[in-house]
Each structure stands twice: as C-alpha cells, then as structure tokens.
C-alpha cells in the first residue's frame with residue numbers, strides 16, 4: 252500500500268530556538284516499511300504546502316497519516332485532511348501522535364468526515380495492522396483505533412524499542428533541523444516513558460508510567476548510522492539508570508563515535524548520577540534542559556516535581572563544574588503579578604544559565620486538566636502551545652503578555668550581551684562557513700516573534716476548532732483513568748530511585 256506520512260508546521264513561538272526531526276513519525280514510517288509498504292514523508296517544519304501538494308499528486312497515496320504530538324497543530328492538520336479528501340477521494344486519512352491520542356473522538360467529530368480514524372498510543376504496533384485492514388477490512392480490530400463508530404481495542408506497547416529504526420532517509424531538508432547552535436542536529440531515543448508523575452505533564456500518562464530502555468548495542472549502532480555531527484536525545488529524563496547511561500557510553504567509546512549532544516534531565520538524576528554525566532561530557536555532551544519549573548517550595552509542591560530548590564541549585568553547580576550549559580525551564584503561572592515576574596528576571600540575571608519560560612497550561616492527558624479549578628478562557632487549539640495564557644490572568648491580559656515578553660527580552664539580552672555575542676559570533680561564523688544558517692536566523696528573529704501585541708491578537712482570531720471541555724474532578728482524577736496505555740507488568744516499569752506512585 253502507498254502511505255504518505257505528514258508532520259505539520261513548526262509552532263511559531265518555539266521555531267526560533269529549535270526545529271527537530273520528527274522521530275515518532277520516522278519510527279512509524281520504519282514500521283510501515285518493515286511491513287512491506289511503500290512510504291513517503293513530508294515534514295512541513297522544513298517543507299512547504301506546495302511540496303506536499305506536489306508529492307500527493309505524484310505519489311497518489313492510498314493512505315495519509317498525520318503526526319500530532321502538539322495540540323496547537325490540530326487545526327492545520329484538519330484543514331489539510333479536508334484538502335486531501337478533495338484531491339484524492341477514497342484515500343484513507345488518519346491521525347496519530349501524543350496529543351491527539353487524548354482527544355481522539357472529539358477531533359474526529361470536529362473533522363466531520365475528513366479524518367477516517369485516529370490511532371491512539373504508540374504507532375509502530377498499529378501501523379501494519381491498520382494498513383492491512385484498510386486493504387482487507389477489519390479496521391475496528393486495529394490496536395488503538397478510534398473511528399466514527401467508536402473506540403476499538405486499546406493501544407499496544409512495543410516490547411522493545413530497539414526496532415524498528417526511524418526511517419531517517421525519507422526526510423528531505425535534513426540540514427534544517429537544529430537546536431540553538433547545534434546546527435544541523437539529528438534526534439535519537441535511548442529510553443521511552445517517565446516514571447515520575449508531575450501534575451502538568453502527560454509524558455507519564457501516555458505511557459501508563461512505563462519505562463523502557465534501548466539495548467546499549469542497538470543505541471550505539473543507531474548513533475553510528477547518523478550523519479549529523481550533533482544529536483538531540485529525546486528521552487523525557489536522560490540517564491535515570493546510571494548503568495544504562497554508562498553502558499551506552501562504553502559502546503560509543505568502543506566505536507569511537509564523536510558527536511555533540513543535547514539532552515533533558517532532572518536535577519535529582521543529575522546529582523545522583525553525576526559520574527555518568529561527567530563521562531558523557533567527555534563524549535561531547537554540551538547542553539541540557541533542566542525543568543526547574545518553580546523557584547519556591549510551594550510551586551515545586553504544586554507541580555509535584557519531587558525535587559527541592561536546594562537540589563536544583565546544586566544541580567546547576569554540578570553542571571557548571573562539568574562544563575555543560577544548562578537551559579532552565581520555569582513555568583509562568585497566569586496568576587503572577589508584576590512582582591513575581593520581577594523575581595524571575597532577577598533570578599535569570601543572577602545565573603549564567605539560559606532561562607526559558609513556559610506558561611502553565613492544562614493539557615488533556617494531564618492531571619491538571621481535571622483538577623485545575625480555574626476555567627479556561629479559550630478552547631482554541633492554537634493557543635495551547637504554552638506560550639499563551641488559557642486560564643484567567645491576574646494582570647489584565649495585555650499587561651500579562653507585556654510582563655512575559657519583557658522578562659523574555661531581559662533574558663535574551665543577557666544571552667546576547669557583550670560576552671555572549673563574542674561567543675555567539677564565533678559559533679555563527681563556524682556554522683555559516685558550513686552553510687548552516689538556522690542559528691543565525693534564530694538570533695535575528697527574537698524581537699519579531701516575541702511581541703505582546705501579537706500575542707494578544709492571537710486571542711482575537713476566529714476559532715473554528717475547539718478543545719473539548721475538561722471534566723473537573725476537584726480532588727484529583729483516578730490515576731489509572733489518566734493512562735492511555737495500560738500499565739505493563741511490574742518488571743517493565745522499575746526504574747530505580749523513581750517514586751513508585
């Protein structure tokens with residue numbers, strides 16, 4: 252069967268810092284190829300609508316699947332799905348990915364016939380059965396399927412994440428993937444799932460709090476097959492298990508692989524497994540995201556981060572000693588007043604780290620979607636990108652965005668200060684010499700993208716597709732009810748040091 256897979260456009264407010272390859276889509280493509288199908292892929296983050304239309308016309312796929320990890324992309328995908336149905340009547344159109352899995356039935360209703368099915372959960376286990384069923388019948392039996400007729404069987408977890416390999420070769424314009432100065436940059440997955448249970452996050456609910464590791468040999472072999480000199484490790488929390496991080500490192504040393512890495516982790520994991528991070532720093536680990544989320548104990552408790560502020564500060568010191576640059580994430584609560592923004596500005600100016608701000612957003616699939624008692628002020632999918640306020644702000648909305656952008660601008664100026672500019676200039680020259688312009692564009696674009704009037708205006712756009720209303724449970728939704736994948740047997744989810752929930 253001819254299958255076309257599509258990734259929607261980049262989200263406007265994150266595009267300036269990064270644009271990464273759609274690894275989930277590539278893995279689904281890998282599984283479809285392994286099942287003997289003919290597959291093409293278009294990533295609208297790095298290709299345009301004309302490229303997609305041309306490919307659709309030439310390839311004439313029998314099925315088109317969209318990857319929807321981000322809620323904010325749902326309206327764009329529904330609109331393209333409508334066009335596909337006009338262009339290729341009879342073509343089976345389906346959605347899959349992280350976020351759409353939590354709102355599947357509702358999205359099908361809103362698409363009003365333009366989307367035939369949503370595959371909830373992991374796509375590798377479902378894509379083969381789906382393509383066979385489109386040809387031979389029996390769609391209702393595909394794992395994770397949701398159609399206008401209702402929910403089919405539950406989604407199935409992969410036994411091992413070692414295979415299928417992502418079909419990286421299908422992606423065109425690979426040189427346009429980057430993160431900060433790691434330009435160009437590929438992505439890789441060493442583990443899947445997260446054993447913690449932060450209230451604002453859906454990583455743990457999606458995988459039923461399971462945690463799977465790639466075998467060190469498979470991980471290193473995949474890394475060796477990557478052409479790019481820079482690699483983003485997509486794991487929710489890297490190196491939770493010290494021996495796993497060490498075993499992959501040993502394979503990399505044995506194979507003499509030399510790349511620069513960016514990863515995400517937690518302060519407590521960094522402090523517990525400092526030796527592993529030190530080994531990886533020698534192998535080329537340059538940057539890490541640390542989700543500090545809040546500067547006070549009350550905030551850390553509210554997000555159930557299970558990390559203290561002391562641990563956060565010690566983790567920053569540990570990373571500095573290792574020479575790893577940290578990008579800290581802090582969650583902006585719409586209930587903040589000007590004083591709280593001021594505290595954040597002062598903090599950001601007092602540390603050498605990069606500070607990122609994201610606005611607290613209840614997402615379907617998270618606990619706060621059910622417990623957040625403040626009512627949504629909008630249900631426009633496009634505003635659920637953690638750069639907009641979707642619950643009432645304490646300050647008038649325009650002032651809230653003015654404070655937010657002012658704080659982001661202060662932080663940005665800090666990074667582009669005299670010392671930073673000298674460093675950035677060197678990086679810029681090196682990248683440009685290799686024909687890589689992504690990082691240069693990023694430095695250029697900040698002021699045009701982060702603009703309070705533009706953010707306020709985003710709230711005034713006509714809305715065609717809206718999120719379903721949350722069901723408020725007041726004192727916490729039943730955990731099992733939040734899980735998308737059924738919780739696997741105990742041995743599969745032991746992750747050492749993580750809370751048992």
Ligand code: B12
Pocket residue numbers: 256261262263264265266269270271272273274275276278279316317318319320321322323345346347348349350370372373374375378440444451452453454457485486487609614615635636637
């Ligand atoms: C790595 C990652 C990133 C990376 C890379 C993103 C990229 N281009 O892929 C970076 C750092 C760039 C990033 C950025 C952001 N991210 Co992010 N990210 C993740 C993370 C940790 C892992 C995603 C991943 O690669 N997993 C590994 C691959 C193999 O799995 P996968 O992509 O989920 O794909 C599987 C299934 O979803 C499904 N599937 C996927 N596509 C398709 C397609 C079809 C047709 C089918 C059938 C199935 C299918 O099958 C795949 C294989 O099993 C997830 C959390 C999580 N654990 O899922 C958050 C997550 C997806 N991100 C999130 C957010 C909020 C963001 C940002 C908006 C944050 C910001 N500060 O701006 C930006 C927006 C980026 C953008 N698109 O512009 C939220 C999504 C929230 C939402 N409901 O919309 C998540 C869920 C984290 C959370 N806090 O809950 N992210």
Ligand code: SF4
Pocket residue numbers: 445446447448449452453454455487488517542
């Ligand atoms: S530790 Fe990170 S990935 Fe895990 S639940 Fe918390 S925020 Fe999500």
